[in-house]
Amino acid sequence: MHNNYYFLKVIAATLRQKLMYARLKQCFSQDKDELMLGFERQNGEEFWMKCSLGAQFSSLQFPATFHRAGRNSVDLFSDLLLAEVQEVEMYENERAFSLHFLGDFVLLFKLYGNRSNIILFRDGEFQSLFQSRLKKDAEISLAKIHRPIQQSWEEFQAHDGEYGALFPTFGKEIKAHIHSLGYEEAHLKRRWEIVQEVLAELEDPTIYVYHQEDGVYLSLLKLAGEALYVGHDPLEALNALYKFHYSIGEFLKEKNQLIVFFQRAQDKARLYLQDLQKQGFKRQESVPYEEIANIIMAHLHLIPANVSSVELPDFYRDGIIKVKLNASLTATQNAENYYRKAKNFSKELAHWQEQVDRKMEEIQIWAKRLEEVSQATSRKQLNAFVPLMTKDTSQKEVEEIPFRVFDVQGWTVWVGRNAKNNDLLTMKYMKRHDVWLHARDVAGSHVVIRNPQQKVVPKQVIEEAAGLAAHFSKRQHESLCPVIISSKKYLRKTKDLLAGQVIVDREEVILVPPARID
Structure with a gap:
């Protein structure tokens, strides 16, 4: 929920208190998906915003201090340097807010998950954007970002208690919370009261950071289980989310990826071994090439020309054997082929055994790696295994x-x-x-x-x-x-x-x- 509309409202209100009349002293990037904004507040204190806008994870962070790298950093949005913040604006029913600077500059923070971006406008016209891969963001109109929606009791009645059209900003977590309060069984008036109670709870929320099976999450609602962080400061909460995301969430994600990769590699090696073992069984059950050659040579008079197979007496097993032949060769030449195959058979058998031994060793190696990764408790312990997955x-x-x-x-x-x-x-x-x-x-x-x-x-x-x-x-x-x-x-x-x-x-x-x- 860290990019949810209701949490961004709390963020915007806090930034309004922190940044009014502050000057932007630094604006640069030293990582592909990261933008750093350094402000000087009226009391002389520094205020830093770290905007991480990657395709996998996007979030704001507010470090107490930040030291710019001496190399590999690029200045961005240079027109804003030394400009003073005049207003922090939150857009109605949108996951976006903006900083208004002196000189009619507006820096828009569009926080749409993996499509998050920061866009600069002047006099309402597009100037530039941070994430250039999101080219359509250049077509955004500042005047059209607000989404005013009538959210009155009368409109709620008109929609027969279906709140989706009136409150499109309710994510699945808020919806689940509403329904846990008995929404489905309630009459229309009580449904309206439930919605208003939840909205009041979201206006000044207690903020939680939880660790769940698929990652680390920020929530405005109390969930089952023990929280990693509980507080009311949204900036502090985002710092906690960022820290736990990389110390716990990314570690578990990487660990699970390695476990899945090693399990698949082990399964693949086992299937290959099974196939080799089937080949071995077929070899054991098949008639040796030298015996077939001897049978052909003993019955040359029974083999007609230009045939692809023939049935001959098998004096090794006291029966009849069907022998495959090359129709373009004579019976003697076919026998020579079988003698040649018999000569190569020992080499083939040795090669087969070598492959079996190698696959058995490979299965043991994957099993050992899987055990070591499963027992890992830090990203440092995973570092030795990550290259194997690349x-x-x-x-x-x-x-x-x-x-x-x-x-x-x-x-x-x-x-x-x-x-x-x-x-x-x-x-x-x-x-x-x-x-x-x-x-x-x-x-x-x-x-x-x-x-x-x-x-x-x-x-x-x-x-x-x-x-x-x-x-x-x-x-x-x-x-x-x-x-x-x-x-x-x-x-x-x-x-x-x-x-x-x-x-x-x-x-x-x-x-x-x-x-x-x-």
Whole structure:
């Protein structure tokens, strides 16, 4: 409720007492969403207003003193310097008030939550604004800010006791309080009395600051639970709100974000492990490649040419086995393929076991981090974990990128969608320190590991990205696939090459199984 109309009325009345005939001595910004106003009162005392107008949290604060930074600060609203405050005006039924200065200057404080702004007018005409992102604020007319509404008993009767149209400034908290007083069951006259009683309570309220599950809040009404602050001074109350918001509210918000992030990372690793374990079960249940090759060689006379499968006697299990074949190859060549797969199987099995071990270790790491964050009691304890939640690209950027996007152990990987898209990825979007991958000797997608921080890309990340390159290629059904690894400076494209084709001047090749993607 700190930007509620009724609280701003109390703020405006207090500022009228504090700032009448005070001179504005300083007006500057040293943080993106923060404006500092320094006044000299008639008795020579300083009076500071700190206006924090961020998209996530906007509030006024009134520090006793403030020392301007020696650098990275910018003077704003310079025309107002040394001007004297003549009046503090509160606008009817609006979350806005203004300071009137000598020289027909008006500084409007529009406190609309995440659209809050401070706007300068002279002679009623717009001059400049603090939050330039809110461009429509330049169209505000001072003469039209007041919203006079007839709030009489007669109008209340005409609306049959529905107070919404007469009192649009009642927020959900005030409405809930009104209904808790038996408003719904009351007759019309008693309803009017309830509204008047609440309005009287709001005129000179006791101010509370509460900590609830989703943050720290200022309230003009007494709520359940113990308050962090109780008082009647609105400036002191805002200082308390600001302090508790960042010491408690922001800490809890950051802590909850980390907990959710770590839980999701742990769940993702568990799902990946489950998929690996399913692959292991299939391997155990499947017939070894060497046995299939031996069965083919033993029954070459039973295999017709140009068939994609054949049923043969299985002398290992004393039954019949259906064997898949490459119809373009002879029976002997198919047997050779199975012998080759059997030779690679031990490598594939070792790689599979390495992935299983790594994922089990990763799950334990996430569990430990989750426990440490859950037990944290200060923002300082969270500092070591915050970088883990930071990604190379925001979700908005991900949505705008015209490629497939994958998160591989915290690294962003882009995968081309088609030949032209591959060219776009490699020739335009890929940067100098990114890693480029492609399945060798077959058509497939270009794959790029983003590396804007210019770090050494871990071997495990390269292997998983190589698995993606294998999956999005003509080798996706093979047990192991050779994948080229290179970088921007070793890639070039000549005019005679087709879309998606590049020349690789220097490369490294690794053998990986294609990634499994649901």
